[in-house]
Amino acid sequence: MSFDDWILALHVLSAFAYVAAIVLFWVLVVAVRTSDTPDGTLRMGPVVKIGNACVAIGATGTIVLGIWLAFSVGGYDIWDPWIIAALVLWVLAAETGRRSGTEFMAGMTKAKELRDAGQEGPSAELLAANRTQRGLQMHTLSSVIVLLILVDMIWKPGA
Amino acid sequence: MTGVLALARPDSWDFPLFLHVLGAMVLVGGLLTGASAIAFARGDARFLRLGYWTLLGVALPGYVVMRIGAQWLYSKGPWEDLPEGVDEPAWLGIGWIVADVGAALTLIALILGGIGVRRLRTGGGTGLLKAAMVIAWIVLAAALVAVWAMSGKPE
Numbered sequence: 395m396s397f398d399d400w401i402l403a404l405h406v407l408s409a410f411a412y413v414a415a416i417v418l419f420w421v422l423v424v425a426v427r428t429s430d431t432p433d434g435t436l437r438m439g440p441v442v443k444i445g446n447a448c449v450a451i452g453a454t455g456t457i458v459l460g461i462w463l464a465f466s467v468g469g470y471d472i473w474d475p476w477i478i479a480a481l482v483l484w485v486l487a488a489e490t491g492r493r494s495g496t497e498f499m500a501g502m503t504k505a506k507e508l509r510d511a512g513q514e515g516p517s518a519e520l521l522a523a524n525r526t527q528r529g530l531q532m533h534t535l536s537s538v539i540v541l542l543i544l545v546d547m548i549w550k551p552g553a
Numbered sequence: 554m555t556g557v558l559a560l561a562r563p564d565s566w567d568f569p570l571f572l573h574v575l576g577a578m579v580l581v582g583g584l585l586t587g588a589s590a591i592a593f594a595r596g597d598a599r600f601l602r603l604g605y606w607t608l609l610g611v612a613l614p615g616y617v618v619m620r621i622g623a624q625w626l627y628s629k630g631p632w633e634d635l636p637e638g639v640d641e642p643a644w645l646g647i648g649w650i651v652a653d654v655g656a657a658l659t660l661i662a663l664i665l666g667g668i669g670v671r672r673l674r675t676g677g678g679t680g681l682l683k684a685a686m687v688i689a690w691i692v693l694a695a696a697l698v699a700v701w702a703m704s705g706k707p708e
Contacts, residue, residue, distance in 0.1 A: 395705050395706070395707045395708075399705045399706065399707075400705060402704055402705060403700075403701045403704045403705030405704075406700060406701075406704035407697065407700055407701060407704070409578075410577070410578055410581050410697070410700055413578035413579075413581070413582060414578065414581045414582035414585045414586075415582070416582065417578070417579055417581075417582025417583060417585075417586060417611060418582055418585060418586040418589070421586045421590070421603070421607050421611065422586075425603050434599065437593070437594075437595075437597060437600055440589075440593040441586070441589045441590055441593055444585070444589050448585070541575075544571065544574065544575060544578075545571065548567050548570055548571045548574065549567050549571075
């Protein structure tokens with residue numbers, strides 16, 4: 395394997411980490427919709443951390459190694475339409491993902507506040523925070539954008 | 554030569570490749586989520602069930618889509634009609650082994666986990682779900698090796 399082959403393999407592995415994190419957050423988004431207790435909500439914390447780590451590895455790996463490949467591999471240029479499209483979509487996915495994370499973290503914060511106040515029982519306010527529509531919309535949008543990046547990477551329009 | 558054959562990809566391979574990669578990504582995500590939920594459940598039946606149902610409802614469909622894409626790609630490729638003396642590339646062999654052994658292991662994990670989930674009603678089943686979790690981590694590790702091999706294409 396050449397150095398570029400290694401970079402490509404790590405680029406693809408990063409993409410897998412990114413999508414795996416999106417799948418993980420989908421499972422949590424669905425699961426947290428029925429969670430109205432601080433304990434039930436906070437139990438998801440360690441799994442959220444794994445998802446966040448995968449997003450960090452995936453997002454960084456795809457963009458850094460992707461740009462490296464655009465410059466290094468013959469036949470591709472950074473200004474190729476499909477590469478520019480991928481860069482724009484990556485920025486949009488990162489921003490919508492960040493907004494989704496902020497929305498859902500409000501539920502975790504609320505759960506901590508309730509637990510610290512000694513309220514361990516069901517809370518309608520916590521349930522409402524966990525069922526954030528804006529968070530759901532942002533996560534859906536982020537997922538669709540990442541799917542478009544995958545389509546772009548495979549079909550390479552304009553290449 | 555087989556490397557060249559793999560790189561020169563006709564347009565008609567794009568959709569099967571998309572299915573293959575998307576399925577593999579969902580499989581990896583399902584394995585990661587299911588195994589993580591069971592790992593951090595700390596005996597919480599709701600979280601143990603979440604882990605199991607993620608393996609069944611996310612990882613398994615991901616595997617099926619990945620495998621359909623793989624077979625479709627294989628049928629379109631030159632692999633069945635390679636010239637005499639030319640072997641299938643190593644990365645393809647790694648992919649087959651991981652897919653077939655991974656399928657068997659995933660089924661074992663789902664059976665063990667399914668029995669475990671049933672036993673949760675009577676207060677048992679945690680051990681079986683942990684066994685399913687260990688198998689899921691193993692399949693996940695093998696899947697990542699397959700991703701490395703299929704994207705880097707080592708000779």
